[in-house]
Amino acid sequence: xxxxxxxxxxxxxxxxxxxxxxxxxxxxxxxxxxxxxxxxxxxxxxxxxxxxxxxxxxxxxxxxxxxxxxxxxxxxxxxxxxx
Numbered sequence: 001x002x003x004x005x006x007x008x009x010x011x012x013x014x015x016x017x018x019x020x021x022x023x024x025x026x027x028x029x030x031x032x033x034x035x036x037x038x039x040x041x042x043x044x045x046x047x048x049x050x051x052x053x054x055x056x057x058x059x060x061x062x063x064x065x066x067x068x069x070x071x072x073x074x075x076x077x078x079x080x081x082x083x
Contacts, residue, residue: 001026004035007042016046037063041072044079057081 003026011019023043027036040063047056060079063072070076 001030001033001035003029004033004039004042007039011042011046016049020046020050037067037070037072040066041075044072044075048079053079 003022007019007022007026009019010016010022020043023039023046026033026039027043030036033039040059044056044059044063047053047059056079060076061082063070063076064080064082067073067076076082
């Protein structure tokens with residue numbers, strides 16, 4: 001959970017690269033954890049903010065595959081090109 005919280009804290013502070021690193025750590029360490037949906041959404045946001053739209057699109061597709069009705073599905077659909 002610490003990785004997710006560090007990701008969120010850094011994203012809020014505008015440290016997008018560090019936020020992405022911590023979200024990725026959380027997802028690696030807890031691939032089925034409580035905050036997976038939020039960590040994927042966080043990574044989508046920070047990757048988009050850093051101009052890594054292809055990586056954000058890939059995560060959006062993963063999000064929709066895993067959580068088709070998830071709370072962040074509208075953002076994931078926009079990023080993935082799905083409607």
